[in-house]
Amino acid sequence: xxxxxxxxxxxxxxxxxxxxxxxxxxxxxxxxxxxxxxxxxxxxxxxxxxxxxxxxxxxxxxxxxxxxxxxxxxxxxxxxxxxxxxxxxxxxxxxxxxxxxxxxxxxxxxxxxxxxxxxxxxxxxxxxxxxxxxxxxxxxxxxxxxxxxxxxxxxxxxxxxxxxxxxxxxxxxxxxxxxxxxxxxxxxxxxxxxxxxxxxxxxxxxxxxxxxxxxxxxxxxxxxxxxxxxxxxxxxxxxxxxxxxxxxxxxxxxxxxxxxxxxxxxxxxxxxxxxxxxxxxx
Amino acid sequence: xxxxxxxxxxxxxxxxxxxxxxxxxxxxxxxxxxxxxxxxxxxxxxxxxxxxxxxxxxxxxxxxxxxxxxxxxxxxxxxxxxxxxxxxxxxxxxxxxxxxxxxxxxxxxxxxxxxxxxxxxxxxxxxxxxxxxxxxxxxxxxxxxxxxxxxxxxxxxxxxxxxxxxxxxxxxxxxxxxxxxxxxxxxxxxxxxxxxxxxxxxxxxxxxxxxxxxxxxxxxxxxxxxxxxxxxxxxxxxxxxxxxxxxxxxxxxxxxxxxxxxxxxxxxxxxxxxxxxxxxxxxxxxxxxxxx
Numbered sequence: 001x002x003x004x005x006x007x008x009x010x011x012x013x014x015x016x017x018x019x020x021x022x023x024x025x026x027x028x029x030x031x032x033x034x035x036x037x038x039x040x041x042x043x044x045x046x047x048x049x050x051x052x053x054x055x056x057x058x059x060x061x062x063x064x065x066x067x068x069x070x071x072x073x074x075x076x077x078x079x080x081x082x083x084x085x086x087x088x089x090x091x092x093x094x095x096x097x098x099x100x101x102x103x104x105x106x107x108x109x110x111x112x113x114x115x116x117x118x119x120x121x122x123x124x125x126x127x128x129x130x131x132x133x134x135x136x137x138x139x140x141x142x143x144x145x146x147x148x149x150x151x152x153x154x155x156x157x158x159x160x161x162x163x164x165x166x167x168x169x170x171x172x173x174x175x176x177x178x179x180x181x182x183x184x185x186x187x188x189x190x191x192x193x194x195x196x197x198x199x200x201x202x203x204x205x206x207x208x209x210x211x212x213x214x215x216x217x218x219x220x221x222x223x224x225x226x227x228x229x230x231x232x233x234x235x236x237x238x239x240x241x242x243x244x245x246x247x248x249x250x251x252x253x254x255x256x257x258x259x260x261x262x263x264x265x266x267x268x269x270x271x272x273x274x275x276x277x278x279x280x281x282x
Numbered sequence: 283x284x285x286x287x288x289x290x291x292x293x294x295x296x297x298x299x300x301x302x303x304x305x306x307x308x309x310x311x312x313x314x315x316x317x318x319x320x321x322x323x324x325x326x327x328x329x330x331x332x333x334x335x336x337x338x339x340x341x342x343x344x345x346x347x348x349x350x351x352x353x354x355x356x357x358x359x360x361x362x363x364x365x366x367x368x369x370x371x372x373x374x375x376x377x378x379x380x381x382x383x384x385x386x387x388x389x390x391x392x393x394x395x396x397x398x399x400x401x402x403x404x405x406x407x408x409x410x411x412x413x414x415x416x417x418x419x420x421x422x423x424x425x426x427x428x429x430x431x432x433x434x435x436x437x438x439x440x441x442x443x444x445x446x447x448x449x450x451x452x453x454x455x456x457x458x459x460x461x462x463x464x465x466x467x468x469x470x471x472x473x474x475x476x477x478x479x480x481x482x483x484x485x486x487x488x489x490x491x492x493x494x495x496x497x498x499x500x501x502x503x504x505x506x507x508x509x510x511x512x513x514x515x516x517x518x519x520x521x522x523x524x525x526x527x528x529x530x531x532x533x534x535x536x537x538x539x540x541x542x543x544x545x546x547x548x549x550x551x552x553x554x555x556x557x558x559x560x561x562x563x564x565x566x567x568x569x570x571x572x573x574x
Binding site for chain 2: 019025026028029032035039048051093094096099100104105106107116118119121122124127128129130131149150152153154156157160179185186189210214215216217221232233235246250253256257261264268276
C-alpha cells in the first residue's frame, strides 16, 4: 500500500513541524527565566566573561547578599504586608457587594453595576493625578494603608463582576429555605453562599495576590521612603544601583520571581478560570 | 409579612454595599470627576491657588510634540500587539486540533510569562537586549551578522519595538488561553457532521473553526488595542521613554508632566484625552459585538 505509507510520512512530517513550532515557542517563553536563574548562581566575573556557561561552582551566597545588601528581605516583607490585607479586603468587599447586588432584590442594581463598570473602562492614567492628591489629603501618602486602599478600590470593579457571575448562579431556593429557618442575610452569605462559590473565590484570591505583588505604579506614587518600598520598586532601584553586578541583580530578580511561579504552578487552573471569567464577558 | 422581610433584607443589602461603594467613590469615581476639573486649571501641584484657564491645557496638549509622538507610539504599540494575538491563535488551534504529547506542559509554560510583572520582564529582557553580552547580539555575532547587532534599547525607532516584543512575550499566552476556551465551546457535533459530509481537516478549520472563532478574534483584538493605550511599566523600566523621548507613550508622558514637571493641568488634559480614546474604543467594541 504505497498510498497509505505516503500518508503516514505526511502525517509524521506535519507532526514534526508542529513539535518544532511548539518547542521554538517553548524556548522563547522559558529561556529568559531560565537564563536569569542560571546567572543568579554565578560569580559576577563569570557572568561577564562566560554569560552562557553553567556556573563553575553554585553561588548560593548571591541570594544571601541580595537579601541583606539589596534589602530584598525588607522589600519582600513590605510587599507581603501590602498584598495580604489587599487580597483579604478585595475578597471580602467584593463578595459582600456582589451578594447584595445579585440576591437581595435591591433597587437600582443596573445603575450600581454601571457605576462599577466605569472603573473597569476608564484607564488608570486618566485619574491617577487626582487619586494621588486625594490620598495626600487623606494623609495616606507614605503609608501602607494608602497603597492597600488604592489597590482595593481599583480592583473592586473586576472583583465584583467576577464574584457576581458566581453568586448569581447560587439557587434562590437554598437562600429562601435558609431564610425561612431564620437566618439573616449575613448568616446566609457566610453559611450558604460562600461554601458554594469557593472555586471562584480561590480564583479571585490567586489573581489578586499576583496582581498586588506585581503592582508597580501605585506603590511608586504613594511610597517614597525606602523602608516602605515594595519588591517591584525595590528591584528597579536595586537594578540602577548595582547595574554592573549582574549576578546580584539576577539573584534579587529570582527572589521576587520565585513566589509568583510557585503560586502560579500550584493554582494555575484557578488562575485560568479567573482570567477566563474576567476576560470573557458573561 | 413578606414585604417586611424583604425590607429587612434590603437594609442588610445596602449595608453590605456601603463599604465598597464608599471606598470606590472616594478613590476612583471622585478622582475621575476631579481630573476633569483639573484639566481646566493651571496648577503646579503645591500652590494654594489654581487658576481657571478654559481649554488652554487641551490646546497646549494638542500642540505638544511629545503628546502626538506618544499617541503615535501607542498606535504603533497596538498595531504590533496584534502579532501575539495571532501567535496565540495559531498555538491554540495547533493544541486543539492535534493530540499533542505534553500539551498541558506547553500550555502552562506559555502562560507563565503573563504572570510576571512589567518590572520583572523589563529587567530580564534588558539583559537579553544588552549590547555587549546580551543574548540577541551574541546570537547575531555568532551567525556572522555583526552588522545587525545594535543597542536595542538605545536606538531611536528600535527601542519602542524592542519593548513591545517583551509585551508580546507576556501577552501571547493569555491570548492562547482565551482562544482555547473559545475552541472548546464549539460543539463536537458540528465537526462530526462536516466530517460525514466528507470535509477535509483543512476545510474543517477554514469553514467551521475560523468563523466560529471570529467573535473571539475580534474581541481580543479590540481588547489588545485598548490595553495598548495603558502601557506604562515596560516603557518606564526598559527605555524611560528614550532615547531622546522617542519611545514615550501617553501614560508615561502623563506621569512625566504630572510628577516630574508638576504641570498638573496639562497632564490632566492628556489624561482626559486618553480616557476619551479608551471609552470610544470600548463603546465601539460593544456596539460591534451587539451587531453580530
